[in-house]
Amino acid sequence: MSPAGITLADLTVCHGRRPAVHHLSGRFAPGSLTAVVGPNGAGKSTLLRALAGLHPAQSGRIEGAGRVALLPQQSSIDRGFPLSCLDTVLFGLWAEAGPFRAIPRAARARAEAALDAVGLRGFERRPVGSVSSGQFQRVLFARLLLQDAPVVLLDEPFNAVDARTAADLLAMVRRWHGEGRTVIAVLHDMDLVRDAFPESLLLARDCLGWGRTAEVLTAANLLRARSMAEDWAAGAGECGRGRAAIDAAAATAA
Numbered sequence: 001m002s003p004a005g006i007t008l009a010d011l012t013v014c015h016g017r018r019p020a021v022h023h024l025s026g027r028f029a030p031g032s033l034t035a036v037v038g039p040n041g042a043g044k045s046t047l048l049r050a051l052a053g054l055h056p057a058q059s060g061r062i063e064g065a066g067r068v069a070l071l072p073q074q075s076s077i078d079r080g081f082p083l084s085c086l087d088t089v090l091f092g093l094w095a096e097a098g099p100f101r102a103i104p105r106a107a108r109a110r111a112e113a114a115l116d117a118v119g120l121r122g123f124e125r126r127p128v129g130s131v132s133s134g135q136f137q138r139v140l141f142a143r144l145l146l147q148d149a150p151v152v153l154l155d156e157p158f159n160a161v162d163a164r165t166a167a168d169l170l171a172m173v174r175r176w177h178g179e180g181r182t183v184i185a186v187l188h189d190m191d192l193v194r195d196a197f198p199e200s201l202l203l204a205r206d207c208l209g210w211g212r213t214a215e216v217l218t219a220a221n222l223l224r225a226r227s228m229a230e231d232w233a234a235g236a237g238e239c240g241r242g243r244a245a246i247d248a249a250a251a252t253a254a
């Protein structure tokens, strides 16, 4: 697996005119394992979607993301579609194969192997609407396995799963890290982050810290993130720095 690093250069990502990620600069080193943490509404999911190319930058740049595999938040997925577990895994190849091409037999075999690897052998034909939350999260991890991307983006991967499933999925995350993939996960469990994630990015729209987890997740930083969230609950403003100011800042830095 050739390692992929991702650089963010003064990245701002908006919903409408409101910034969800605000002038974020830094680098996910190749092969790093980073937790993205912060209060509700801090911009974590928006950042992941931008890294996956699903949400455009308002200003600034994302460099080097290349081929990524995204695990979206489970709550954002409609399981009402009559799709089988195997088809859901195969869905991961649509970006490469296109929606109207036949799925090669080898890909089907790989998808079956991926379901097997996450402990769901025999679930191939089960409709995704009929499996539990934890089983569905395993299906989504199987999809990531099939995608086999150098960058893996995980949005709250251990939400609504039991301890056994969380341990199995965390083992998979550690394996990806060991294989040299760049892994970025949105998480709320600070104990887990401190225990298993060497790097952290603390976001509250603005970046409050990015680096070694112990240095980022200080009591002072976490308190500041919380108070920023309380401030914006009263009403988020537009980005105060206009295009001209951004260009001037970039020119000064160059």
Ligand SMILES: Nc1ncnc2c1ncn2[C@@H]1O[C@H](COP(=O)(O)OP(=O)(O)OP(=O)(O)O)[C@@H](O)[C@H]1O
Residues within 6 Å of the ligand: 015, 016, 020, 038, 039, 040, 041, 042, 043, 044, 045, 046, 047
């Ligand atoms: N589709 C959307 N349209 C408008 N605003 C949105 C949309 N999605 C998110 N937002 C807003 O953007 C901000 C950041 O949302 P985002 O989902 O990225 O935060 P988050 O840190 O992932 O939150 P959480 O921890 O609750 O999942 C929030 O204020 C949210 O209300």
